Amino acid sequence: MVAIERLEWAIEQHYKSIDTQNTQRTITKNWCLTVWLLLLAVLISGRFTQAYAPGVVMTFLPIVLFWIIEGLQASHMKIMELRVAELEKLWLNSESKIKKSSDILFYGSHQYQSAGVKMNMFTFALFRMETVFAFYALLSAINLIANVVFIVGLT
Secondary structure, three states, X not given: OOOHHHHHHHHHHHHHHHHHHHHHHHHHHHHHHHHHHHHHHHHHOOOOOOOHHHHXXXXXXXXXXXXXXXXXXXXXXXHHHHHHHHHHHHHOXXXXXXXXXXXXXXOOOHHHOOXXXXXXXXXXXXXXXXXXXHHHHHHHHHHHHHHHHHHHHXX
């Protein structure tokens, strides 16, 4: 039987890691907004009045880049949540995949997750997870409107 104190400690560490991931995702969103606003300011300042395409692409680039970065962070967080769920099953003496107490710290780490599970989590994070998809889809729509207004204003 697994020592309950060791199990409680492992669960606590996983929850701390999930909290850290949430904080990092907030920082990623802040960086995205900062970079996007700077590039939009450069576009509006008139540096790209002769060539619209580079300016428009330049403002969409950070959105796509940070969307992918946050999708990776969110999928990692989802994998951590799977780990916690398995540890909590063990804690409640339910059916668990963990057989030895020495496996507590290693269960669910990335080598135990198949590439398919990782890809499914990443796809879910990018296109279905509300905190990721909604933010970047909304930012993309705002960026598109800002670019159209800018280009129409120049013509």
